Amino acid sequence: MFYSLRSRLMLAFSILLIIPFVALVYLLSEQSAKLIQQSIETSTSQTVDQFASHVSTLLTQVEDVGTQVMSNRVTQDWLTVHMNKDSRVGELLLAKQRLREYFSSYAVNNSNGISMSVFTDDAGGIWTQDRSYVDSKWYKQFKAEDRRWTEAHLDSDQADESMRTHTINSFILPLVQLQSLKTVGLVKINYDTSLLQGAIDKIRIGSTGKVFLLTANGSSVLNQDLGGQRGVLQSGLTQLNAQPKLDESGFFSIRQNREDYLLFYRKLPLQDWVILGEVPEGELYEQISRTRQTMLLVSFLLLLLVIAVAFWLSAGITKPLSAMAKAMRHVKNGEFERALKLMPKARSGHSEVGYVTGFFEQMVHRLKYLIQTEFEANLRRKNAEYKALLLQINPHFFNNSLEIISGLAALKRGDLVMDATEALGKMMRYSLNLHTDRVKVSEELDYIRDYLFILKLRHEDRLIVNMEEDPAADGLFISKFILQPLVENAVKYSLEKGAVAEVTIASRVEEERLLLSVKDNGIGMSPGLTADLMAETRQSDVTDILSSEGNSIGLRNVLSRCRLSYGSRFQLILNSEPDKGTEITLQLPLIRR
Template sequence: MFYSLRNRLILFFVILLVLSFSTLAILLFNEARSVIRSYIESSALEKMDEYGSYVDMVQTQIYDLASLVFNSDTTEKWDAAVSNPEIGSGEKMLAHLQMSQFLTRAANSYSSVSSVSIYRQEGLWVGSGSGSPVESGDFFKQEDWYVRFFAEGKHWVAAHRDQAELEQNNMHPVVSMLMPIGNFEPSRSRSVMKINIDADYFTQPLDRIHLGEKGTIYLLDENGQPLLEPSSFEIGAADRENIRKIRSGSAKQGVLYVSDEQSRTSIIVYKKLAMTDWILIGKVSEADLYANLFKLRVSIVVAASVLLLTSVIVASLLSYSITKPLSKLVSAMNDIKRGDFEKAQRKIPPALPVHSEIGYVTFTFGEMTRQLNEHIKTEFELKLLRQQAEYKALLLQINPHFLFNTLELLSSLAMQKRTDDTVSVIESLGKMLRFSLHIQDDLTTVREELKYVRDYVAILQIRFGDRLHIDLKQQPGLDELKMIKFILQPLIENAVKYSLPQRRKATVNIEVYREQRHIHLTVQDNGPGMSDGSVHRFLHAPSPARLEQILSSSSWHIGLGNVLARCRLYYGDSFTVHIYSPPLDDDSGPTAAGTRIELVIPVTEHMREPENAEIETMKKER
């Protein structure tokens, strides 16, 4: 049964689909859970930041109001009047009313403040508002917040119902901040200021922040107790330990993953508020957080089962025994079309038995690809060797040419008995020969090439004296860059040779500078210039026939042609040349510009073999 290629492919396809859908379902579930968790965490922390800024704003208003009342002259006068036993009750009542009006104005200046009250130990209450601003009695001394303030110095009071607020028909719970009057030390103060904020001012924005379906974020005080009511946040021993760890840690906000005795994982998100020791904290179980995701996983399994069944039916109708191998062959053909034979050979499927049509096609195509690749590789190597030989031949042509000219100069100097000049020429020639005899090295540094040029210029200055002026300018920082040898000296030789017969004084300007990733080498003379036809011929890459003409030529074009041919062989498309030769009038002065040749070569930081550059270039051509 499974001998048939079609049946084996169907079986393989079924197994592959089962594994694929199973893996996809697992990966999708895990990725979705990770995304949801990340979103919940980032969303909760973002909302906590917003709510934390809101709480900081409220606290800032409270502290500002407390500072205003504490430092006010009205408060100071009222405290002095109340503490003075010599002042009558009428005057004290007037001071109480003035203080109440001041507290009312102060409370109305801050939108978050519900009311402000001052309590005296003698049993006196002065508050803001339009009701009864002054009350006598010690009803407040039994309040928990009053006792804890003087006993423990607790300044913030969680949501509660203030007795004085109830008497003014305000039934809402309030969160309060306590501050002593006249002295910062509660135990030494006779009065305490109580600033009330409606608890709804905190709870309404907080109720809009949720974790999952049931999780909610709560505001806890410095003792880990909820500040707002009502609160369903149950603080157990484990939660208290987690809160303790959060407080002792240096992180201002973060996420914790905790597990209970039943190994149920819960997520705790927290943020420490900047101005107080309050903490925003929320806790939600993963079961609640991912309830919808678990439902989605069941739906994915059902959908994957249906798709699997459908795919098996379709796979039984389609035979991969032909389409799959042929698809690989088509892909391999596209790679061959682009010239990537190695990639094509990797794509060709293993050859099936020869009696199979697909096996025969695969085997034949693989053999054809292998033979064609070997043939192209052989031709490529032969072409590379031929180009290397041409480059060496052009390089060998330079040395004898410049040597013969220099020997003629030495002969002339000897006949003129110019001993010092002869010695100078011999020294410069010796330096040049030591450099030029190393023809196996195609590259040299800019520093060495210009040193070679300066030795050559020294010889020319001895030969022509005042009739020749050569100026060499080099941009700093180019000494260690690499370039091919002997490309400036032939151009300088041509410039001098054809400028002197036409001018009383020949001028040659040489400039070497860098622009971005290219080195510019320019040689400019005041000679007769070049014809448009000559310029056009030199601006085009030489063919093999043109190389043979250069090697066999004895005309003045040998220097420029040799340099351009070597640069094109070595740098390929990365090399460019510009030749400027404007027409000159017959009466042009000795400084008129005749020809300006500019070679632009790529920057080479390190030494490399020319065949490596050729291989890269020719691979691109393939």
């Protein structure tokens, strides 16, 4: 009985299925646990980072308000009058009233409820005119430790009576008379504690874990109740302070009172604060334990099903294998249709090879499909090459653009900042739209206008641009980003040659062909380089372009992409003389949709 075919098949199933199945269940359980753990840790870290971003945004606004108040003319006029011993009482009252009105107007118009006050060493606060603030905790910390970002507190020196009962946090900076550079007091910018407390209280880690905003010495910035977590948080801060080279954000585990805790942190170095979240590890990874139990139960049920299927399959392995063998011979000879016609015969009844035949039939269908779609695979490969070329856009332009915008902001050129930011935004939206590889000529030229607008801000009168557009060409479709590298090179090499770069960009339709040209007055090209570029337009391999480092990479990028997109329908006209300039004309087929 043991030597029967059925007995041997059952033994084979036991060895080949049950043992691997148990091993697979174990590996999947371990792997899924790791993936879930990583997902939980990543999600929690991202939540902490999002809150940190919210805090940084608010505090940056508060700090900017402080700088504006310090440098504002109203504040400086009041300081001048206040410091002048010969100022009359009426002048003092008028200057103080103007300062109060300025503070009140700003507080009313600010969506975050930011309020302002100033304190002088001799007269006290602008609202209460007393010097009781010198006994406050925030003032002592500012004087002794130069701590400019305060913890939550109450402040009676507020314009509105209701604000005096609200818990606030503040940013403090010295009050300086800019003409004499003399420090006469301090400026205090206040924001409601609830702006941050409401957001941080909504964050939950696991079931009971919370997030706290702490100072470097462990005090709560938002007056949160540390409760029983104080010891865990203090131990975590001690470990963070002992390892200053730790990343700005991350997580680590500690053991406290015979229990393991996971701490998520994000440092705020400008304020010397730390966002710290704590949760017991067992609570956070409770989902992993439930997942493992579920997987074991499902695996056991599947194992029972596999054993049942094994019995069913072994009972029917008595039918002929000739149809299967014939089908395999047809496949060997490449006769897929004949092989597929034999498959139903091999699967008829309770064929002992029915299970194998089904997979073999799928393999035949798949092999036939792969052969039929080989050409499509080649097209996809070419498209991948095109995508790789498209990604070679120079990122330094965006960095330079941001520096230009920063410079304009420093010069208080708000109008140009808005225009430059809008132009850069449109360029980035255009660049990041990868849903289509083709765009209208008018869209590509709009992108070039935005690009040249930013270059104009940078080079000013050293850049002269002429654009000649044929309305008949605006609605035609071209490959994306084939003009920007040419324009970039034209501006670059023209500026290298002389004081003024003159660039002409033209589009026109002639003899059922679309012509796009870029002309400059730059350094030109040598005859050897011109011959090399013309020769490359007749090649089909783009490997050299993808691996090149400089050496006309922008122009080569455009030529290779045009070659991939249009094939033999693409032609290049290249006229260049050293020290006189270059004109590049792309001749493309007319594509209307």
